[in-house]
Amino acid sequence: MSDYTWANAAEIAAAVAAGKVSAAEVTAQMLAVIGARNPTLNAFTAVTADRARAKAKAIDASPDKSKLPLAGVPFAVKNLIDIEGLPTVAGSKINRARKAAARDAVLIERLEAAGAVLIGALNMGEYAYDFTGENVHDGPSRNPHDPTRMTGGSSGGSGSAVGGGMVPLALGSDTNGSIRVPSSLCGIFGLKPTYGRLTRARSFPFVASLDHLGPFARSVRDLALSYDAMQGFDAGEDAACVDRPVESTTPFLEQGLSGLKVAVAGGYFRQGASPEALSALDIVAKALNAGSVEIPQAHRARAAAYVITATEGAALHLERLRHQANDFDPAVRDRLLAGAMIPSTLVVKAQNFRRWYREQVLALFKDCDAIIAPATPVTAPKLGQVNFTLDGVELPVRPNMGLYTQPISFIGLPVVAVPLPLKPLPIGVQIIAAPWREDVALRVAYALEKMGAVAAPRPELKT
């Protein structure tokens, strides 16, 4: 019997479709790996084993399994995404009192319709206000390349589960960098689509005007396969979801770099970067023969995103702050309390700036197709590490891991985070495209993967 525990989603789907292995066998193998590794990595907060076995059995019995693009592919979701029968905890203690979700999130339904098999819920920073992957209630998710180090957050369990070989595919959310930061620290690929592209229906929010959902995987093809399966308008509960036709990306992955102009973001996006982050960026820039570009006022974009996040997040949690303040992670509570006190005039100013900045950045895409920038300033810090030094300045880790991701998600641009398998720890680079051009970011990432410049390194785990 072949071992599918480090196989990509595309490989598993092809093997299941061809009858080389059953979905039930793949599920059993993955459940065994989760049982062995999760006590160390703490990526899963719930394993839906019975459900997964039943779904796998149904796939095996399906006469259409050869047509399912994700036949028998196990996946897991950040625990802010609704799973029928479980309360959607969003990394919190408070939400454990919520009623069990009556129905799966739309994105789970779409992945399962494509043949994928939900296998569990994943750890995350409380209410997604986090870049570390640490959680005071559930314990930290741990980095598969060194379990004494952070996964990054807030989708820390998603990074750990995919990077640690417990699932080939996971979903997470990204408000200011929460897909791209753990992708970087855990050495995997992540896609934050255009704002409004993938429906957030039946997921727990954080900052409505900045929240995105997206996939993590160990190959670009897997990102594209899952992203294509999740596209499509949803008129239901997500007011931001845009009514656009499905624009499949998988057919265009192999078109190569011909005709594409790529530029490296300078200025702000090199300030504070560690030698590892710059080395990763230079490898990618060289592979892409990239020019250079200056994203104007990026530091103010990050500042404005920070203000909007603090205040919209505080608005979401206002009643919980008033009545259940002691039940929050203290670090989250104190940030939200401060956010609740910010005068609204400053928030409107941040939103004025947002429109101005969007126009400036969109103009850059007249001269290039993709922009590259570091994903994180450093490789994975130690768990519990409070501060780090960037360009000689000591700064808190928790809000500053997203220095380079925040100015991009601020205006909703699609990004693929690609991993550089550096030793001893991986680090990621962002491939940023114009709105609705996920196909371009994925195509560039695929070309880099084929060149061997980027890859998800297999961790040396004892179990």
Next chain:
Amino acid sequence: MNDKLEVFIDAAAAALDLPLDPAWKPAVKANLAVTLGHAATVTEFALPDEAEPAPIYKA
């Protein structure tokens, strides 16, 4: 600045009916100072009066 911020935090917590354990105040103050600093980074960049905010309501 620091004293003014403490007065502001006490007044805002009372006006907004937010609980504020004295032990939390240093961290709330530090977070508020950082967030106001970011807000200043935004507001010091002059935009024309006609600049629209990003979210546009559509009837």
